[in-house]
Amino acid sequence: MTEEELKQIKPTVTVDARGTYCPGPLMELIKEIRQQPVGSIIELISGDAGSAKDVPEWLNKVKQEFLGVIPGDGFWRIFAKKVRDM
Amino acid sequence: MSKRVVIVGGGVGGTIIANLLAKKMRSEIKKGEVTIDVVSDKPEHFYQPGLLYMLFGLKHYDELVRDERGLLDPMVELHLHPAIKIDKDKNEVHLKNGVVMKYDILVLATGSRPVPEMIPGLKEGGNWFYEVDACLKLRNELMNFKGGKIVLTIGLPHKCPVAPLEVSYMLDDWFRQRGLRDKVDFTYTYPIGRLHGLESVAHFAAKTFPKHGINTETLFNMKEVDPNKKTVTSLEGVTLKYDLMITIPPHKGAQVIEDSGLGQNGFVPTDRFTLKMEGSTNIYVVGDTTNLPISKAGSTAHFESDVIVENIASELRDGLTPFRYDGKVFCFIETGMTKATYIMFDYNNPPNPVTPSALIHWFKLTYNKVYWLTPMGIL
Numbered sequence: 001m002t003e004e005e006l007k008q009i010k011p012t013v014t015v016d017a018r019g020t021y022c023p024g025p026l027m028e029l030i031k032e033i034r035q036q037p038v039g040s041i042i043e044l045i046s047g048d049a050g051s052a053k054d055v056p057e058w059l060n061k062v063k064q065e066f067l068g069v070i071p072g073d074g075f076w077r078i079f080a081k082k083v084r085d086m
Numbered sequence: 087m088s089k090r091v092v093i094v095g096g097g098v099g100g101t102i103i104a105n106l107l108a109k110k111m112r113s114e115i116k117k118g119e120v121t122i123d124v125v126s127d128k129p130e131h132f133y134q135p136g137l138l139y140m141l142f143g144l145k146h147y148d149e150l151v152r153d154e155r156g157l158l159d160p161m162v163e164l165h166l167h168p169a170i171k172i173d174k175d176k177n178e179v180h181l182k183n184g185v186v187m188k189y190d191i192l193v194l195a196t197g198s199r200p201v202p203e204m205i206p207g208l209k210e211g212g213n214w215f216y217e218v219d220a221c222l223k224l225r226n227e228l229m230n231f232k233g234g235k236i237v238l239t240i241g242l243p244h245k246c247p248v249a250p251l252e253v254s255y256m257l258d259d260w261f262r263q264r265g266l267r268d269k270v271d272f273t274y275t276y277p278i279g280r281l282h283g284l285e286s287v288a289h290f291a292a293k294t295f296p297k298h299g300i301n302t303e304t305l306f307n308m309k310e311v312d313p314n315k316k317t318v319t320s321l322e323g324v325t326l327k328y329d330l331m332i333t334i335p336p337h338k339g340a341q342v343i344e345d346s347g348l349g350q351n352g353f354v355p356t357d358r359f360t361l362k363m364e365g366s367t368n369i370y371v372v373g374d375t376t377n378l379p380i381s382k383a384g385s386t387a388h389f390e391s392d393v394i395v396e397n398i399a400s401e402l403r404d405g406l407t408p409f410r411y412d413g414k415v416f417c418f419i420e421t422g423m424t425k426a427t428y429i430m431f432d433y434n435n436p437p438n439p440v441t442p443s444a445l446i447h448w449f450k451l452t453y454n455k456v457y458w459l460t461p462m463g464i465l
Binding site for chain 2: 015016017019020021022023024025026027028030031034035054057058061062086
């Protein structure tokens with residue numbers, strides 16, 4: 001998705017993991033995506049540059065959809081869609 | 087007119103808040119201007135970090151439990167009836183015995199609990215030490231374990247995020263002491279692509295695990311367990327065989343939170359600075375009960391409690407709530423049976439474990455004995 005398209009998304013849930021070191025952004029996303037129903041869109045806000053790489057890699061591994069990332073000022077807005085049960 | 091503060095939950099957070107608030111507002115309580123009530127579903131107060139030691143026979147149940155009434159300030163009223171509904175629109179807590187408690191300020195301190203049922207087969211195939219009975223069962227399994235594959239698996243979310251590391255280091259030491267280490271193939275799995283959520287702790291584990299002969303499997307999130315075949319399969323498509331599986335089950339918050347519509351899976355949406363429930367002006371949330379993406383640990387509840395008490399007292403006296411939680415967490419990390427390290431961090435400062443030492447280990451053992459001063463509001 002383009003950045004403009006991502007900005008139009010209304011996520012089912014937003015997880016703001018900025019400034020939180022433990023358990024960390026990817027684990028927050030894993031927890032959230034598992035408890036949301038299929039079709040949900042999860043927005044993860046992370047202050048960790050590594051998340052922009054880790055999150056899409058994990059989503060790809062578990063066959064969920066990575067919609068894209070919007071870089072911010074010292075944080076990243078990452079969008080994922082749950083497309084199948086897990 | 088008297089103001090009533092009701093605290094639901096008699097764990098570390100709820101008890102600290104009740105006691106600190108009672109000390110702080112003693113004159114108002116004596117004059118009948120403020121009352122403090124704690125609602126708890128059990129008469130005992132259990133020191134959960136002690137379970138790690140109970141697993142190895144280093145602590146007995148009796149050393150880890152106190153009477154909640156005895157820990158509470160005499161000016162705090164204790165109600166030993168489970169809360170079954172919280173009506174935030176009417177400012178009411180409904181107890182199982184039919185009593186309805188009106189409140190001016192509510193504190194939700196209902197905690198979290200392991201729910202192995204969230205993963206198919208985990209309850210039957212896994213062993214955990216986060217609850218007393220399960221801990222004693224696992225202890226028995228370990229005592230009878232003569233060798234084979236042990237796999238440690240971790241569900242999300244879970245409390246005490248350093249416990250999986252601690253139990254791994256301690257098991258390594260324990261099996262060495264028993265002369266069985268060469269017969270034990272131990273694999274530590276973790277949900278993300280490194281060995282711990284905290285980057286510095288993950289580096290520490292990556293550096294030290296090889297010396298302890300601990301195998302690792304990262305990006306491993308349990309999908310299902312087959313207790314008959316003794317296998318655990320991850321969402322990422324990896325299947326591991328085990329002879330003994332030790333697990334940190336995924337957790338949920340209290341049922342009353344879910345039943346009252348206050349938060350999915352029992353975790354309440356909470357402002358990370360004010361610790362008030364989102365959208366509420368008179369409900370505070372402490373410890374594991376929040377949905378905040380921070381460590382579910384006793385120290386988190388402890389540091390949050392200090393802020394909540396200051397704000398409640400200030401609000402009752404002046405109508406102001408100026409205090410903010412900075413995300414502070416402190417955790418000891420046992421790195422074997424004789425050494426430990428610790429981490430301390432907040433929203434702005436990441437942690438960095440210090441070199442493990444016997445001194446820190448003894449500090450932790452000392453804290454295990456003096457813990458009771460914490461819920462009493464002394465330490």
